[in-house]
Amino acid sequence: MAHLTVEEVDHIALLARLSLTGEEKARYAQQLSAVLDYAAELAAIDVEGIPPTATVLSVHNVMRAPDAAGDSIARDDALKNAPRSDGASFEVQATFDNKDE
Amino acid sequence: MKLSSLTLHEAREGLRARQFSSVELARAFLTRIHELNGALNAFITVNDEEALAQARTADERIANGEDTPVLGAPIALKDVLSTRGLRTTAGSRILENYVPAWDATSVARLRAAGAVFLGKTNLDEFAMGSSTENSGFQVTHNPWDRTRVPGGSSGGSAAAVAADLCCAALGTDTGGSVRQPASLCGVTGLKNTYGRVSRYGLIAYGSSLDSVGVLAKDARDAAIMLGVIGGGDPLDSTSVDAPAPDYAAGLDGNVRGLRIGVPREYFIPGTQTEVADAVRAGIEQLRALGAVVQEISLPSTGVALPVYYMIATAEASANLARFDGVRYGLRVQGADLIDTYRRTRGAGFGDEVKRRIMLGTYALSAGYYDAYYIRAQKVRTLIKQEFERAFADVDVIATPVSPTTAFKIGEKADDPIQMYLADIFTLTCNLAGICGISVPCGFDAAGLPIGLQLLGKAFDENVILRAADAYQRHTNWHTRKPMLSLTYQGC
Numbered sequence: 001m002a003h004l005t006v007e008e009v010d011h012i013a014l015l016a017r018l019s020l021t022g023e024e025k026a027r028y029a030q031q032l033s034a035v036l037d038y039a040a041e042l043a044a045i046d047v048e049g050i051p052p053t054a055t056v057l058s059v060h061n062v063m064r065a066p067d068a069a070g071d072s073i074a075r076d077d078a079l080k081n082a083p084r085s086d087g088a089s090f091e092v093q094a095t096f097d098n099k100d101e
Numbered sequence: 102m103k104l105s106s107l108t109l110h111e112a113r114e115g116l117r118a119r120q121f122s123s124v125e126l127a128r129a130f131l132t133r134i135h136e137l138n139g140a141l142n143a144f145i146t147v148n149d150e151e152a153l154a155q156a157r158t159a160d161e162r163i164a165n166g167e168d169t170p171v172l173g174a175p176i177a178l179k180d181v182l183s184t185r186g187l188r189t190t191a192g193s194r195i196l197e198n199y200v201p202a203w204d205a206t207s208v209a210r211l212r213a214a215g216a217v218f219l220g221k222t223n224l225d226e227f228a229m230g231s232s233t234e235n236s237g238f239q240v241t242h243n244p245w246d247r248t249r250v251p252g253g254s255s256g257g258s259a260a261a262v263a264a265d266l267c268c269a270a271l272g273t274d275t276g277g278s279v280r281q282p283a284s285l286c287g288v289t290g291l292k293n294t295y296g297r298v299s300r301y302g303l304i305a306y307g308s309s310l311d312s313v314g315v316l317a318k319d320a321r322d323a324a325i326m327l328g329v330i331g332g333g334d335p336l337d338s339t340s341v342d343a344p345a346p347d348y349a350a351g352l353d354g355n356v357r358g359l360r361i362g363v364p365r366e367y368f369i370p371g372t373q374t375e376v377a378d379a380v381r382a383g384i385e386q387l388r389a390l391g392a393v394v395q396e397i398s399l400p401s402t403g404v405a406l407p408v409y410y411m412i413a414t415a416e417a418s419a420n421l422a423r424f425d426g427v428r429y430g431l432r433v434q435g436a437d438l439i440d441t442y443r444r445t446r447g448a449g450f451g452d453e454v455k456r457r458i459m460l461g462t463y464a465l466s467a468g469y470y471d472a473y474y475i476r477a478q479k480v481r482t483l484i485k486q487e488f489e490r491a492f493a494d495v496d497v498i499a500t501p502v503s504p505t506t507a508f509k510i511g512e513k514a515d516d517p518i519q520m521y522l523a524d525i526f527t528l529t530c531n532l533a534g535i536c537g538i539s540v541p542c543g544f545d546a547a548g549l550p551i552g553l554q555l556l557g558k559a560f561d562e563n564v565i566l567r568a569a570d571a572y573q574r575h576t577n578w579h580t581r582k583p584m585l586s587l588t589y590q591g592c
Contacts, residue, residue: 004463009459012459012462012463012466013443013459014443015462015466016418016446016458016459016462017422017425017439017442017443017446018443018446018447018450018455018458018459019440019443019444019446019447019448020447020455024452024455028455028456028459031456031517032456032459032460032463034517034518035410035460035517035518036460036463036473038406038407038410038518039407039410039411039473039477041403041404041407042404042407042408042411042473042476042477042480043472043476045401045404045476045480045483047476047479047480047482047483050479050480050482050483051479051482052475052478052479052481052482053478053479053481053482053485054309054478055309055339055534056295056296056309056485056533056534056559057295057296057339057341057534059339059341062338062339064335073202073203077202078202078428080200080202081198081199081200081428081429081430082427082428082429083426083427083429083430083431083432084432090427090428092427092438092441093434093437093438093441094438095438
């Protein structure tokens with residue numbers, strides 16, 4: 001039986017970029033364990049030699065016709081939903097420290 | 102004549118014959134929405150001004166002799182389909198104020214054909230759920246019994262069609278999200294073959310499973326809507342440029358010789374007796390009309406649920422990574438960028454969405470990827486192959502849509518697995534990528550609607566639509582209406 005610990009839940013939450021409350025962590029540990037138990041049924045199925053299905057379509061690698069310039073979204077429209085913008089770009093926190101400073 | 106009771110094809114006939122205008126039609130629906138939406142919560146956003154402007158334009162086009170299958174017809178749109186200039190929330194607080202700069206292709210095609218958009222309908226957040234209780238905004242009530250759920254995730258669209266708040270509606274179906282609410286609300290719900298309708302502009306949940314579908318008052322309306330929204334799209338490389346027949350023209354009422362398979366794995370303990378009985382009676386009716394019925398077997402049906410929840414959540418965890426508070430949506434500032442992501446997503450996503458992202462992240466994480474995700478994809482192959490084998494012998498597979506009629510609001514809200522079981526008869530269709538339709542086939546003792554599911558081969562929408570239409574020519578389950586005005590008006 002799968003049993004996720006709160007520490008494992010913490011790790012998954014970091015990978016998933018989610019902040020969780022203590023109550024959520026405890027609840028998800030229990031609920032995800034129950035779902036994973038249910039998924040354990042899959043281990044009993046013989047899938048020897050069976051390829052995985054990622055898509056049901058028989059078409060693969062659809063290429064566009066030679067790229068041609070066309071209309072695109074205006075900058076102002078693209079920025080309309082931005083939580084923070086200086087009018088020309090999205091504003092976000094720095095990803096890396098600036099060593100010159 | 103009550104304008105809001107009209108089917109889409111009846112409304113078009115009336116518009117063509119100039120019995121009423123599109124503006125009159127739109128006003129009738131908007132008035133009814135404002136009377137009843139407070140009691141039903143079917144719509145998140147009502148599009149009053151734009152709808153009337155669209156109706157005026159449609160009237161001009163009609164006056165100029167133009168004719169399209171949806172010109173001037175009032176339609177509702179599930180709020181997970183992008184609408185240019187009209188707020189699109191996906192039922193999530195993280196997108197509470199998001200206004201798309203483009204239309205989904207399905208929306209754009211309806212717009213070009215002159216449909217009138219009444220508004221955006223409620224859904225489970227990011228289409229994750231089977232009751233519409235997971236909406237970040239409101240709980241939609243089933244028009245047949247306000248204490249019960251409408252099903253989900255397209256519960257707002259289903260309730261809107263059932264309550265005559267629109268002529269027809271778009272929904273989306275990843276594991277049953279069109280067919281199950283259609284069944285619980287007593288309307289017709291068409292889930293199209295994967296690739297039949299462009300997914301461009303549909304806010305993605307499970308990309309290999311998602312499909313755009315239709316909720317309608319009958320199979321003829323569903324056929325008409327599919328004729329408008331279907332067909333290949335350069336903006337979605339998974340849409341298939343297969344020739345789309347004139348679905349409505351193919352409805353000849355003839356099911357003579359149609360081979361119907363009834364899989365024994367879909368009639369199992371735990372299914373409400375009245376549901377199984379009504380579905381069997383529906384199949385008998387098709388037999389009486391000339392169809393040939395045989396029992397078949399789809400042995401892997403029982404494991405479809407864990408397969409679905411591994412694949413759908415894995416895909417969701419990747420798709421929902423885009424909601425990071427940078428370009429659109431909520432942002433909750435943290436100590437650094439990672440902290441901002443985590444706070445934003447922690448605050449913006451609801452409980453079920455977080456649960457599915459967590460499950461999907463786990464299934465894709467190092468050490469578990471092969472055991473859960475890849476294994477689920479292999480079992481998916483088995484399920485798909487079983488359908489292919491079955492369809493060598495039959496044209497249509499008939500089953501219940503949902504094991505029960507509409508359940509009480511709150512009844513399954515705290516038990517994810519019980520909620521997931523509401524989709525056991527619908528999600529195999531998405532895993533196999535085929536098409537399916539839910540048609541009303543009876544009522545239980547409490548007066549709640551029951552749905553019959555007809556599944557067809559990939560790109561065989563014409564076959565299931567013809568069977569559903571033939572059935573509806575000889576039954577009147579789909580024309581029954583909930584007693585709304587007496588009960589709720591003014592509340």
